[in-house]
Amino acid sequence: MNIGEAAAASGVSAKMIRYYEDTGLIPPAGRSASGYRTYSPRDVQLLRFIRRARDLGFGMEKIAELLALWRDRSRASADVKHLALDQVQGLKARILEMEAMVATLQTLADACAGDHHPDCPILADLGADASIIPAQPGKRPFTHL
Amino acid sequence: MNIGEAAAASGVSAKMIRYYEDTGLIPPAGRSASGYRTYSPRDVQLLRFIRRARDLGFGMEKIAELLALWRDRSRASADVKHLALDQVQGLKARILEMEAMVATLQTLADACAGDHHPDCPILADLGADASIIPAQPGKRPFTHL
């Protein structure tokens, strides 16, 4: 199995497979005589594991921990559960922050006529000395999805 | 006012103020005889505007649009409202994705004993041929906050 087939079968792009290998998240793939990476069905399973963990919002570092537990047949399920619940906590915290943003924006937008006039409470608030936006010391917005 | 004072007064770090200037988001600051950047209360107001827009999750590109509208006294409030509601849409979409992740993780965690035994539905699902995780073609998780 070449990298392209492994990518199609796992849902992980070829680019990312090489990246995961570079960073040590996955072991180096085997190589054909001509230098092509080769993948077994087992390797594809590993990639699918990673893909699904990414889909649940885990970062690479956490995925490395999950993989270690996956491979450790003497693991305690409590350790896995802990990682999962930590992730839930982190997600919920971010959701709350974003919901606060939505609430503020909605309030401001509701107060804005949205017509051809220039008067706009949204800009007024952003430019005001004091604002309804709660101070968020050290908080940066998310970057993207 | 030096950059440090402007940073403290606006809630934007000195690093970021220089960055915003580099990228053209804000006009170049005045300079003292010795080359220090100088800021007026008006400049600080501009920085606070940016800070608040960031706190509402706007990216730099959108903030540039907001600033343009802020400066344009003949703007239509509809344009501003549109930007705000777009942002609400984007936030809501991301919130939904994260809520789906939370739901999946919670379901898996609920099914996991969380004791010293190795059996764990969470890892089982991640490593399975088929999973309860809905396929998310092309979707990447957020990075962080």
Added chain:
DNA sequence: CTTGACCTTCCCATGATGGGAAGCCCCATA
């Protein structure tokens, strides 16, 4: 005049991903 806190520019790192170039390899078809 010294000391420490500030400022300057410049480079590097993050996390996860894509884009693209230059060059080699493999297979099928003409």
Added chain:
DNA sequence: TATGGGGCTTCCCATCATGGGAAGGTCAAG
């Protein structure tokens, strides 16, 4: 058998907003 197109390799660069740090100049208080 030759050729073409697609896949593979490595390497570098970009993203987005932010921080860290080095090397060196400046300012103000003691």
